[in-house]
Amino acid sequence: MSVFRPLLFKNKVALVTGGATGIGKAITEELLSLGCKVVIASRKEERLKATVQELCPNSNRLRGKVCNIRKEDQINTLISSTLSELGKIDYLVNNGGGQYLSPVADIRLKGWDAVVETNLTGTFLMCKEVYGQWMRENGGVIVNIILDTSRGIPMMAHSAAARAGVDNLTKSLAVEWAANGVRLNTVAPGGFIYSPTAAANYGGRDVFEKARVGIPAKRLGTTQEVASAVCFLLSPGASFISGETLKVDGGANFFPSLDRSR
Numbered sequence: 001m002s003v004f005r006p007l008l009f010k011n012k013v014a015l016v017t018g019g020a021t022g023i024g025k026a027i028t029e030e031l032l033s034l035g036c037k038v039v040i041a042s043r044k045e046e047r048l049k050a051t052v053q054e055l056c057p058n059s060n061r062l063r064g065k066v067c068n069i070r071k072e073d074q075i076n077t078l079i080s081s082t083l084s085e086l087g088k089i090d091y092l093v094n095n096g097g098g099q100y101l102s103p104v105a106d107i108r109l110k111g112w113d114a115v116v117e118t119n120l121t122g123t124f125l126m127c128k129e130v131y132g133q134w135m136r137e138n139g140g141v142i143v144n145i146i147l148d149t150s151r152g153i154p155m156m157a158h159s160a161a162a163r164a165g166v167d168n169l170t171k172s173l174a175v176e177w178a179a180n181g182v183r184l185n186t187v188a189p190g191g192f193i194y195s196p197t198a199a200a201n202y203g204g205r206d207v208f209e210k211a212r213v214g215i216p217a218k219r220l221g222t223t224q225e226v227a228s229a230v231c232f233l234l235s236p237g238a239s240f241i242s243g244e245t246l247k248v249d250g251g252a253n254f255f256p257s258l259d260r261s262r
């Protein structure tokens, strides 16, 4: 069975946090091309509007909704308004997130809390609310995007701890919610998927280019390559896969510093 046969996705409703930029935008584009209706949710309204205008100017198959995933009341409204407008939520992709670079010794509690709230608590609240309002009774599929934390992440320890929490939360929920027809998996990109928004946060393209040497494939990953992994896990092609973590890193977690170019 082809994973990306559009019939499998037609008229499904997907909710993608951080869906207006970078990896989230690539996921949104892929889901739209497969026939889904998509709601994208994040903090900055102008980004949401620009992406809706770019990808789907003449139809309401793509809607943007302002939501800060650190705010439980905003998540509650996001889910309830999506359900009242579109009638269901088949897929949830928790992609919204981020952090800042800092040695642990300089991370203040407020900064630690901001990163943990964004990445771990935000994902927990999104999962809990979509389950409570829809998936408990109707089933569904959830994909959580993290960073690959398998070797720790120096200078991003707050985010690594939060993402490892998401990874483990996903496994617990995959068991707790299996009988309700809910599957959950994690996609773990290696640190170096180029997108202009991600680069803007980390000092430009050069920061990403420097990673090339540690990637066996000797190239950066693309946002589309993460989107395909996400769509596979959402699809019925993955109907017996739950609680798993899929790395998208070109093999970089195996012997990452070995330079095979010489």
Ligand SMILES: CCCCCCCCCCC/C=C/C(=O)SCCNC(=O)CCNC(=O)[C@H](O)C(C)(C)COP(=O)(O)OP(=O)(O)OC[C@H]1O[C@@H](n2cnc3c(N)ncnc32)[C@H](O)[C@@H]1OP(=O)(O)O
Pocket (backbone or CB within 6 Å): 097, 098, 099, 100, 101, 102, 108, 110, 111, 112, 114, 115, 118, 147, 154, 155, 191, 192, 197, 198, 201, 202, 207
């Ligand atoms: C060994 C060297 C390795 C270098 C490797 C480079 C690696 C690059 C590869 C990166 C791979 C990953 C890519 C991505 O994840 S792409 C996604 C990028 N997008 C984002 O990160 C955007 C989202 N990020 C945020 O929104 C913020 O980082 C944050 C989660 C913290 C929320 O920020 P917000 O401004 O809303 O938070 P607060 O106003 O509540 O601030 C709270 C406190 O947080 C501290 N803080 C926040 N930003 C910084 C900063 N840039 N530097 C230091 N401290 C920061 C700070 O204590 C804030 O409180 P105060 O302002 O009162 O001090």
Ligand SMILES: NC(=O)C1=CN([C@@H]2O[C@H](COP(=O)(O)OP(=O)(O)OC[C@H]3O[C@@H](n4cnc5c(N)ncnc54)[C@H](OP(=O)(O)O)[C@@H]3O)[C@@H](O)[C@H]2O)C=CC1
Pocket (backbone or CB within 6 Å): 017, 018, 019, 020, 021, 022, 023, 024, 041, 042, 043, 044, 045, 047, 067, 068, 069, 070, 095, 096, 097, 098, 099, 118, 145, 146, 147, 148, 188, 189, 190, 191, 192, 193, 194, 195, 197, 198, 201
């Ligand atoms: N690029 C890379 O190399 C890698 C990225 N990742 C992860 O993939 C995901 C997407 O990153 P990428 O596309 O690269 O970068 P982006 O900066 O483009 O994406 C981050 C998205 O998250 C949204 N967001 C951040 N904070 C919140 C919040 N509190 N509430 C709602 N939305 C929020 C942002 O929108 P807004 O600011 O408008 O709220 C933005 O759309 C992130 O979780 C990132 O950490 C993981 C591994 C590697």
